[in-house]
Amino acid sequence: MADFLINTVGLPEWLAWTVTAFVAAALILNVIAGGALVFIWAERKIAARIQDRLGPTRTGGRFGWLQSLADGIKLLAKEDLMPEGADGMLFRLAPYISFCASFCAFIALPFAFDFVGQRLNVGVFFVVAVLGLEVFGVILAGYASASKWSLFGAMREAAQVVSYEVPLGMCVVVPVMLAGSMDLVTIGEKQAGWFTGWYLFHDPFTFVIFWVYVTCAVASVNRAPFDLAEAESELVAGFHTEYSGLRWSFFFMAEYGSMFLVSALAAVLFMGGWNGPIPVATLLGLSEGTGDTANYFVRLIGCGNLVLKATLGVLLMMWVRWTLPRLRIDQVMTTCLKYCTPIAAAMFAGAMLWQLAFPGGIVRGLSRPAGEIREGWLEGPGGLPVGRGTLMRKSAAAGSSELLAEPLADAKSEAGIDSQNVVQVVP
């Protein structure tokens, strides 16, 4: 898009980039916020169905699909209350911190091969780190509210989220290790092909660690059964007890944004990202440079794939929330420190040894060797990883044993990605 602005419209380069950045930011923000509205509606409908109710039925004609929007307007119109004795500035700031942290992380999340706000060579790290910032908003909210219940909620959140960062980090490291890159686009691209190539099915350790990741992800976004920070039966409403109106809805949006984010991250890291279970596009010969339109179409499908997988993750969280009771704070910490962390560590070590023992994957031809793909990078134009068609051809042509990774190749490819940092959402 920046190229288009510079070459066709004739804008100066800095202005073109700024405009592009704004467009990309607006796109991400609105898509995710709109998504959050849909998820809020979906949660209400799903919860209702689980509980033998109907949920919203009238707003927007049928199925109450406009209910979230109507609620949003209601919240806009509500009086903005702030408790006496609250720390005004922090109280007002807190929801925005949560909201920003949750939505910022989407910058590095690839929706399809090239559909990413900003391709980062440390994408995984960025997403996990920025998501971790969300806790600051919660702590600030609890501290600034001048309410004891809020404070309890904030303290619980702090303890919980900080603890769960540890196993979460270990879970995330495994796909990074398998792919040899922290770039989310690369990680996703490496799982191209049949679903057997997904890291979820890479080896037994990754399969187990996927479920550990799910547990930790649910805990780190504060969903039941780990929703201690807002445990309504104990802490009234936890950290957002004193919030009302739009500020409260910002917390809500942040929660749903984070839910989608961790699910999408799980999809990219373990479930092949934007690659469908069956490489339809490759089988049809669509991905191999059959023109820009076809490429664009394939990416759009990939985007749908990722959203579908992430939505499944979100639905799983909703299902769990409306089924299970809440854990107690000490049990939450036990789950983290006595189960999740050791299991994650063991699985990490296991996956590492597995890589050492079966570098080419255990079923040759189904799961493709890591070294081969790494070789493939060099073939791509401008250091970008090549499309799957090329990879398939390469794998057929060359034996896998001689294609183990070399440090040089690694360094080269990293540098190549660096120089290609900016990839537009809209070509």
Added chain:
Amino acid sequence: MAPLIDDDPRIIEFDVRTDEMLVNMGPQHPSTHGVLRLVLRTDGEIVSEVEPHIGYLHRCAEKIGENLTARQWIPYTDRMDYLAAMNMNLGWSLAVEKLMQYQVSERARHLRVLIAEMGRIASHLVGMGAYGLDLGTFSPFLYAFREREKILDLFEEACGARLTYSYITVGGLTADLPHGWLRKCEEFLDQFEPIIQEYHALLTTNAIFVKRTAAIGVMSPELAIEYGCSGPVLRGSGVDQDMRRDGESIYTAMYEGYAFEVAVMKNGHYPRDHAYPPVPADAILGDCWHRFFVRMLEVVQSMDLVRQSIDRYAACKGPLGEPVKLTEKIPAGDAYLETECPKGQMGFYLVSDGSAIPWRVRARSSSFSNLAVTHELCRGCLIADVPAIVGSLDIVMGEIDR
């Protein structure tokens, strides 16, 4: 004031001491079952003391009872334990009948058993669902209400009201059952029976539920007796007492010929243990889990009793009998009667000077005694355990404050 010297031990103590925080849980708290106020003294997440404050729902019911005739006071008993209003009606009616030495007809007796046991099922369903809510799971609450709704529909058909029935009254019942009611009731029981297994799957045997309730709020039988606990709270501690079996003759006569086993753990297992989930290994007799489980068993027991009473009621060919006059004079004297209500032993006491209006009316609430034990059970627990413990006592504020 004397200046503090540097090596004053108090300074150091003040510096390192973590401060205690007083927190008000209620009366507007979502999990205090109405308008109960608990003052928690907490150190971080640990609760060192819980002090229940009551009186937010006081409506002077007892004083009103001294200005109304015995039958006129029946609607006020509805509003005591509003989740088991039928059982409240029954308790007061029986107490007055005891003083009047009144004998209801055989048909009325079986109908009373039928209605009272249905009321017990409804009450325990709410208790179970609300307990799930206390532990942070929302769905079982609505499942419980779904079934309770059907009981309320049946009650509505029988007496016209869904919550405050005033159906059982002094001298019998206000009306006989409508045609086809028994068949609907049996249909409900047939359909309800398998659903209990679902409740067991969602709560009783759920790993998180067991973690949250097993070995929490353990009450020894001695403590339970000391505090005057009754009902499922007492039986959950392993004390074998049920007014339906051990009560006064006017009450036990009602259940004469009915086969039921008191739901209490004997010799390490509950009656009908074979058909129900085993007691989890972590659970200790007298903890929240056992109190909950006793209620679940009593639902089954009550279903059994309802089935028996349906048969007996249908077999009774005699008339139902009319209730006493609204202004029936009560013989001078006093009477006290405790009945087994879903929440525990509800006692009614009345003194009469021979007129239609009782001279003195008192109610002894089971929830009141059951709530009193909170501060013993909550000592040293976590904040999250407080709703778990209070919820397991299954209190109703309307009954405590009257």
